[in-house]
Amino acid sequence: GTDAVIGGFGGLFSLAAANSAYHAESPTLIGAIDGVGTKLKIAHTMGIHDTVGIDLVAMNVNDLVVQGAEPLFFLDCYSCGKLDVPTAASFVTGVADGCVQAGCALIGGETAEMPGLFIDETYDAVGAAVGAINTTGPNARKILPDTSAMKEGDVLLALASSGPHSNGYSLVRKVVERSGLSFHDPAPFTMPSFSSSSSSSSSSSTTSPTLGSALLTPTRIYVKPILKALAVPSSTSASSLAIKGLAHITGGGLVENVPRMLPQSLTAVIDASAWQLPPVFAWLKKTGNVSATEMARAFNCGVGMVIVVDQGSEAAVRSLFEAEGETVYQVGTLRARKAGEEGCVVDKLATWDL
Amino acid sequence: GTDAVIGGFGGLFSLAAANSAYHAESPTLIGAIDGVGTKLKIAHTMGIHDTVGIDLVAMNVNDLVVQGAEPLFFLDCYSCGKLDVPTAASFVTGVADGCVQAGCALIGGETAEMPGLFIDETYDAVGAAVGAINTTGPNARKILPDTSAMKEGDVLLALASSGPHSNGYSLVRKVVERSGLSFHDPAPFTMPSFSSSSSSSSSSSTTSPTLGSALLTPTRIYVKPILKALAVPSSTSASSLAIKGLAHITGGGLVENVPRMLPQSLTAVIDASAWQLPPVFAWLKKTGNVSATEMARAFNCGVGMVIVVDQGSEAAVRSLFEAEGETVYQVGTLRARKAGEEGCVVDKLATWDL
Known part of the structure; x- marks a missing residue:
């Protein structure tokens, strides 16, 4: 079995x-x-x-x-x-x-x-x-990714991450060491999603979080919104679903995780200027003197999920996710993979150097 | 759910x-x-x-x-x-x-x-x-232990262990330290079930296993024989099963693991003279100057599973296990628990001191 x-x-x-x-x-x-x-x-x-x-x-x-x-x-x-x-x-x-x-x-x-x-x-x-x-019976669904359904022109949506999640922390610790800061110093960047739930941290925390507590922002859990979104039908064919595949962006970043949900025949072309590199990543990049290419391989860089959506259905999927409280970016499309090409190409990485 | x-x-x-x-x-x-x-x-x-x-x-x-x-x-x-x-x-x-x-x-x-x-x-x-x-439908079975079916007179069978399994190793290491032996010295006891599968151990291993490799004898996996034995019907009622409950003897030994499968109204009375304390445990006891009571709480002491069997069905269960290659001991019975009494009483512990 x-x-x-x-x-x-x-x-x-x-x-x-x-x-x-x-x-x-x-x-x-x-x-x-x-x-x-x-x-x-x-x-x-x-x-x-x-x-x-x-x-x-x-x-x-x-x-x-x-x-x-x-x-x-x-x-x-x-x-x-x-x-x-x-x-x-x-x-x-x-x-x-x-x-x-x-x-x-x-x-x-x-x-x-x-x-x-x-x-x-x-x-x-x-x-x-x-x-x-359920893979049998009246409520049967396909195990994703449904690579056979993917085609050129499919849209890539991304869901915002809450920070580095749980990946790249050996590099994070090196950068902090290089910065000369203590984990107990105030964080030199803002964390939009920082909640005070971990305020048990230290007596020195006043208004702004410490570097350590900001870096401990927990990984966003996407389960409930994704389970809802998986029911959205395709706008072009009522018998098929809008979402064809999802990639959880963990160690290896966009470059390694996105290709795992794709067929060999397609490449994901992602536009790095489609979203703002969040302040925590900009700080890690600048302080650690990390190249944009290395950032894209070590961290989620602001997007925790990348989703392949049937072309024409992206508005419906996007609005469902937004109603569930997610921040959604339209980050690219699928196109035919050329011989020898990578399964994920990130364009305009230079915008992260600004 | x-x-x-x-x-x-x-x-x-x-x-x-x-x-x-x-x-x-x-x-x-x-x-x-x-x-x-x-x-x-x-x-x-x-x-x-x-x-x-x-x-x-x-x-x-x-x-x-x-x-x-x-x-x-x-x-x-x-x-x-x-x-x-x-x-x-x-x-x-x-x-x-x-x-x-x-x-x-x-x-x-x-x-x-x-x-x-x-x-x-x-x-x-x-x-x-x-x-x-399966807990519903035509092949439904009860999740064990079936405490409501247990009664005074039910027989306790035990399956031999292959050694200390994976429990009590902090104490094992203390005893080895006290012994003055190296893990690379020949084992000062025999392991009946010792196989040469781990002969990649060291160049010094000649005919007898080293102390270290003997102590690394893997935990016996009882799955296949137990799944077969669970189908044995009770000899007194064809509609019920011979086995009512099983206890996997891990950390805490017989004394802590056996009561977990029993109702509050019953006590397991186990006769420690019903099986021979295996040489590895006798060596640990003697070398570490460990009391019999402490042995019964730290180690499985030779029995990896204790099984509650409907009185009269023990011969059928025993012969099935023996046919599957298990060594089986009849170690005791269930009787009414007196006020304040423990759920597992091990009698004749003194035989381990001989």
């Missing part, structure tokens, strides 16, 4: 195909597993542990929803050298918050104390999410 | 109850997440990484099968400071081997490099397993 693809997307498992005792219309399951990465080091430095709990859920459920799956449940495993109960409790509060945002159930967790493995009081956290999609 | 119980068992998720678009006869899903624990430190010392991959699968799938669920798929996440490809590859080979033993699909994995989190070249690994059980 398995159709395993290691890397790229979550793994698929067909219940109906697995065992004749399961009902033939049982859904296909999709599993994802991931950690938060070195963003945890900043959480450790700041003593803020709830936001990375949200990140843990986000990295997994966003990977499921790009396949068209509804996240069902989540499991987390928190590993440390010596358990500090307030830290672990704060972390799990964030996990629970993320699960609420994603509409999935937190059905289990494990806390492991492993002396001799972790430096100082650091911890690691890994989460797994399981989603489902 | 969730019926969450944190700790004890895997979390349950009813697909049918979750969403009216899923078929009413879709199965109930069960998820488990766990790591290998400090056994990884011995793997690191020995440079043997495949057996702990098997342990990772075992800890999760054994937790699912005690609920009566068929493990469907597995996901693993390998985290390290700096990736050593041969180490990670060897580890994943073990994970794949464990999945074959458990009859489940390895549908995804993640490898995370996180500089600054792990001491030296240590790594951590977390796995998640998802299983299913």
Whole structure:
């Protein structure tokens, strides 16, 4: 019953195909597993542990929803050298918050104390999410991306990110070190989506957030708006859907994540001037002396999801996302891929140097 | 659709109850997440990484099968400071081997490099397993333990473990340190189930295993024999099943794990003289000067599963397990729990002191 693809997307498992005792219309399951990465080091430095709990859920459920799956449940495993109960409790509060945002159930967790493995009081956290999609019966839907439906002229919409999400944090930490700033200094950039939910940070926080707490802004969870948008019909054919594929922009940025949802025959041409490079990325770029090309490979650079939409349906999809509170950019189109060409070409990267 | 119980068992998720678009006869899903624990430190010392991959699968799938669920798929996440490809590859080979033993699909994995989190070249690994059980329709089965069916006189069978499995390794490492032996010295005890599969260990291994490789004997995976045994009908009532509950003996030993499958009204009375304390545990006990009571709480002490069987059906269940290659002990019975009494009483612990 398995159709395993290691890397790229979550793994698929067909219940109906697995065992004749399961009902033939049982859904296909999709599993994802991931950690938060070195963003945890900043959480450790700041003593803020709830936001990375949200990140843990986000990295997994966003990977499921790009396949068209509804996240069902989540499991987390928190590993440390010596358990500090307030830290672990704060972390799990964030996990629970993320699960609420994603509409999935937190059905289990494990806390492991492993002396001799972790430096100082650091911890690691890994989460797994399981989603489902009806692939048989009257409510059947296609697992995305639907590469066979994609064609030249399809429109690329993008959803704004809330910051670097949970990727590129080794580079973030290098840039901060180079800047000479402490994580406890005021952030030298604004975070539009910064909420005061993590105000437990430090006594020195007055009106503006610290650099550390700004960099801990949790990953945006796109599950609920995307699940709604997946129902939007194509404007050209009522029997097909407007959305043909989605890419969750994680490590590797636009350049590595967008091609994974495309057929070999098509290239995504993205116009980097279609949205403003958010202040946090502009600061990282300038302070770290990072080239625009390197930025596009290390970070989401302001867009957390890129979506392939049937040409003519982009207005309907856009307005649904905007009604759900998302910031939407029309960033490009698909065109025929030339021999030897990359699956994602980002034009006007020079606008990020201004 | 969730019926969450944190700790004890895997979390349950009813697909049918979750969403009216899923078929009413879709199965109930069960998820488990766990790591290998400090056994990884011995793997690191020995440079043997495949057996702990098997342990990772075992800890999760054994937790699912005690609920009566068929493990469907597995996901693993390998985290390290700096990736050593041969180490990670060897580890994943073990994970794949464990999945074959458990009859489940390895549908995804993640490898995370996180500089600054792990001491030296240590790594951590977390796995998640998802299983299913038909709880509606013509093939419906009960999620175990079926505490309402348990009664005084029910028989306790136990399945032999292959060693300490993946629990109690902080104590194991302390005892080894106290012994003055190196992990590369010959093991001062025999491991009946020791196979030469991990013979990549060291050049000094001649005929007998090293202490380190003996202690790395992988956790026994009980999935396939238990799934067969769950079909055995009760000898007293053809409409009910012989097996009413199972306990996977992990951290906390018999004393903490057995009561979790029992109703408040019953106590498991286990006779420690019903099986021989295996040589590895006898060595740990003697060398570490560990009391029998502490042994019963830290280790499985030779039994990896304890099973509640309807009185009169124990011969049928036992012969099925033996035909599947398991070593089976009849270790006790259930009786009415007295006020204030523990859920598991281990008698004749003194035989371990001989």
